[in-house]
Amino acid sequence: MKFRLSLVTRWSALVGTLLAVGIIIALALDHLLPGRPLAVLGICLLCVVPISIITLRSQVQPILSLFRALEGTVTSYRDGDFSFSLHWPQNDELSDLIAAHNALGEVLREQRLDLVQRELLLDTMVQNTPVAMLLVTEPPGAAGRVIVYANVAARQLLFEGHKLEGHALHDVLQKTPALVEALARGGDGLFTAGDGEEEEVYHLARRNFSLNGRRHELLLLRQLTAELRRQEVQTWKKVIRVISHELNNSLAPLASLAHSGAELVRRGQTERLPQILQTIGERTRHLESFILGYARFAKLPAPRLETIAWADFVAGLAGQVAFRLGGELPESPAHIDRAQMEQALLNLLKNAHESGSRPEDVELHVRRVQDVVRIDVFDRGTGMNDAVLTNALVPFYSTKRSGTGLGLALAREIAEAHGGRITLGNREGGGLAVTLILPA
Incomplete structure (x- = not known):
């Protein structure tokens, strides 16, 4: 274990040594020049002061160099460079300060590395997601909103794969009027782009937040054509099953009752015909209300508030x-x-x-x-x-x-x-x- 000598002890020993040297010189001069105190004092000062200055300078210079190094590393930390560390050979309070400084640098380096890895992971996820993402803001003095970030899906969807950052949002969206209309409506919602077989359905989500004291808006575009078509097929299958079931439940009894009524008429037994006709009427009304219910659901108009x-x-x-x-x-x-x-x-x-x-x-x-x-x-x-x-x-x-x-x-x-x-x-x-x- 290295012997620890504090700054106070070291500097006290240095001052004590300089005083002892001064006293010894003064005693020697007083012995050589008896009765001449002013000469002794002058010669003593001429000897002791230079020695003290040289000695103190030799002790202070490393500390000043250390302070300059600390100033440089702090500036580097402020600029985001945490690769520096310092060394102090003495075992004193300054060595504790340097150890704490180096530990801080190590923590900052680990945090920076962790942050870089997280940013890399997040950027990889964002760039590879199928959802098109646009981050837009309106810089001071600009005529409109400007795109500050776009992932790969957004570039391919809106700008033929080219970089979107720095372009005005209005200029980029000139080729997609459907998206312009969706943005003008405000809020989240679905919109369609293209015609005929090339028609595509998209979902637009919008989120507003403040970043660096400036308002930003995140636009998320997700293509839903395939999912909606699959859901549409499943819905149609279910509708067909329900309608077929209901029609069979009504038409089968109607056919049976009609056959029974015809058979009774053929035999001349008409006393049960009113009951059969009443049952046929009830089933017909039920079937009519069933069809009207489906039609009312399918033709629900937009609300008139x-x-x-x-x-x-x-x-x-x-x-x-x-x-x-x-x-x-x-x-x-x-x-x-x-x-x-x-x-x-x-x-x-x-x-x-x-x-x-x-x-x-x-x-x-x-x-x-x-x-x-x-x-x-x-x-x-x-x-x-x-x-x-x-x-x-x-x-x-x-x-x-x-x-x-x-x-x-x-x-x-x-x-x-x-x-x-x-x-x-x-x-x-x-x-x-x-x-x-x-x-x-």
Whole structure:
């Protein structure tokens, strides 16, 4: 173990040694030049001062060099260069300072290496993702927004693989007017580009944030054509299965009843004909309502928003289906398509009555929560298991024997057309809670 000698001890020993040398010289001179104190003092100073200066300079010079080295490494650290380290041969307080300085440099080097590896990993992921990514901002004095980052997918999609950074967003998007229109609409959404067989469907997502004190916007473009086509095929298959099943369930009895009626007419036994014709009429009306339900779901128009007092709207609902109103209605009026929202809530309230719940346990709550309106329909029926909850909002899915699977799907379609959403969940103590969340 190296012997430790502190700065205070070392400098105290140095000063003591210089004083001792001065005293010895003074005593020797006093012996050689008795009775001449001024001469002794002058000669002593001429001897001791140069020796002290040379000695102190030899001790201070390495420390000054160390301070200059520390200043240089700190400047390098400030510039992001952490490759320097220092050495101090003495075992004193300065050696502790240099050890702490070198440890700091090692930590900064490890952090820089880790940061570089993370940046490399993130850049690799971003560059190889199939989602086109654009980061845009509006620099001071610029005429429009400028692209500051783009991945490979964005370059291939918008600029034939060339570099996009530094180009004006407006100039880059001149060849894609569909994307310009999607950006002008604001928010996230789908848009199509191309015509005929070359038509492609994209999803545009937009996120705003501040970076280095400047507003930036991240644009994410994802091509959904293949996924939507696969989903479309699956949906058509399901629609065809449901329609075929319903038609067979109605046409087979109709054919059998028609044959029975013809046979009774042939035999002259017409007393059962009214019953057969009544059954044929009921099945025909059921089939008609089934087809009209599908047509209504497929032809849902865009909502025509109007301002309506919640009290008037709820009173109209109460005239068509029984329910108990819970809580106070919002004072601010609703901005909805009255016919569509009425249809959606009628479906939800009728489902609540058909769930096995007592009529007095069917409740409607309308309340405003911050910037949304929350409409809850509660019942105390049998609720739903996990499988039914997962598929309840899927079109044509139904657990009812005579259900079409369009009630909840139509309610979801109407909610989403209003910019909202619908959620389902079982209630504690039994029953179901269906919630429509709409922008206020």
